[in-house]
Amino acid sequence: MNNLTKGIILLIAILAIGAGLVVWKNKVGGHAAAQSMNSITKAEIEMLLADVAKTNPAILKRLKEDPEMKKNQLENLKQLLAFASQAQRDGLGQDEAGKQELDNIKAEVYAVNYDRETNKDKGPMPAFGFITEDQVKAYWEEDNQPKAASGMFGPAVDARTHEQEFNDFLNAKLTIMNQGNPEAPREVSEEEKTQARDVFAKIRIYRAEYERRAASGELEPAFVDKVNLQLKLQQAQFLARLYSEKIADKMKVTDEEIDQYIKANPDIDPAQKRAKAMQILERAKAGEDFAALANELSEDPGNKSPEPQGGLYKDVPKGRMVAPFETAALALQPGQIAPEPVETDFGFHIIKLERPLEKKGDAKEETYDVRHILISTAVKDPTNPMGRDTPVKDYARTKLEEEKEKKLIDEIVASNHVQVPADFDVPEPTAEQLQQMQQRQQQMMMPPPGSEDGPEEPAKKSDPKKPAPKAEPKKK
Helix, strand or coil: CCCCCCCCHHHHHHHCCCHHHHHHHHHCCCCCCCCCCCECCHHHHHHHHHHHHHHCHHHHHHHHHCHHHHHHHHHHHHHHHHHHHHHHHCCCCCCHHHHHHHHHHHHHHHHHHHHHHHCCCCCCCCCCCCCCHHHHHHHHHHHHCCCCCCCCCCCCCCCCCHHHHHHHHHHHHHHHHHHHCCCCCCCCCHHHHHHHHHHHHHHHHHHHHHHHHHHCCCCCHHHHHHHHHHHHHHHHHHHHHHHHHHCHHHHCCCHHHHHHHHHHCHHHCCHHHHHHHHHHHHHHHCCCCHHHHHHHHCCCHHHCCCCCCCCEEEEEECCCCCHHHHHHHHCCCCCCECCCCEEECCEEEEEEEEEEEEECCCCCCEEEEEEEEEEECCECCCCCCCCCCECHHHHHHHHHHHHHHHHHHHHHHHHHCCECCCCCCCCCCCHHHHHHHHHHHHHHHCCCCCCCCCCCCCCCCCCCCCCCCCCCCCCC
16 A cells, blocks of 8 residues: 555654664565554553654654644554554465564564664664674584474474575565566675675674573563564564555556546546637637747646747657657648647647658757647646646546545454554653754764865756756656
8 A cells, every 4th residue: 555654653763773784675675473463552652752752853843733643643553553464364474485574574673672772872883883703703603503402392493504594584585575576586796695694693693682681581671562562563564565565456446437537526527628728729720829829828837937938849859749749740731730639648739830850950860849738637636735736537546546545444444453542642852852863963964074075065957048848748
């Protein structure tokens, strides 16, 4: 679902994992089951907000001042958990790659949080920076040691070597990535594999330390609770994405449904716009100045910038305009006006050819000059007054997709009985937290040490002599 996790500010603290780990996850992407996804409590949400206060206190201010924003956060969390819960019910994520990824998420969450907690007072350091090369070396050398036997009533022991675990991890990452893009399967370079192997070892080292100390009661219960909540939400995101991909076809809208929607909503039906275009066409055919009509009546934004152009587009390469427009234009003789308005996704066009398709001077490609008057059929979404006008078919498609999405989400939320609190308390960010955030922002804007340059100059303004962008980009 396109909007499933959109704007879930409460997940900021959950998704911000170590920098080195993020690099590997973006490049490439023991088994464990996911936790139950049916609920989140008020106390758990406020636990998340305590972390948000440390990383982005300005968000707390927005949440505190905007009750609607809080309501949306709760609704988005409910939808996320409902999708994840439905994925569990449908057995998604239970193939080998899915199980491996769920286990990998657990390892990452445990290791990243353990790193932050145990090393928080030791000064700045990259993720897992306090793990030594000797520790990493010792981790891989454990493969040379015999595995402890697993008794009938004793703890289960993973019979795989660390090297086998790493290969399973790597294969699962590639499988999941390539499922989303089967036409261009991802391959891993030796350099990437070496980097991944190093990060993998460090994650497993800290995971083992975390699990040992959590089991023995050495770690604060509140810290363990926070880690478990982060684990649940990280795994929920993975499972929700799997379910979203499974039901993507249910969101598709047919051309027939779009036509029916337009007919059912006369206020967006292009029929009236065609009648207006016909009136203008008759005036042009009767001999009125085409350029003057374009300046007065055309709804093409490109005709207004930087000054009225009389509807003229000069030196248009063949293939630049959308097919119906170009076909009609190139069927004309110079000075001739198309006998009927030409409809495209942008609206109705009255077209006059000024220069036929030909090479001009030393040009390497053929171009033509054309004038047009556009009567737009684009629609402004009343629910998004700041948004751009949208072609009527795109508008209808979006609305139909939103209707289908809402209906399906409501059904999934209802059937999974997900529980979220009605409200939650937003802590007041301290002056110190706000000051620290300001300092971080200022540091991000500073040039790197040793740089002779100041902040990057703004991009140069475009050359006013260059032609304005065409109103009719070619369809993809």
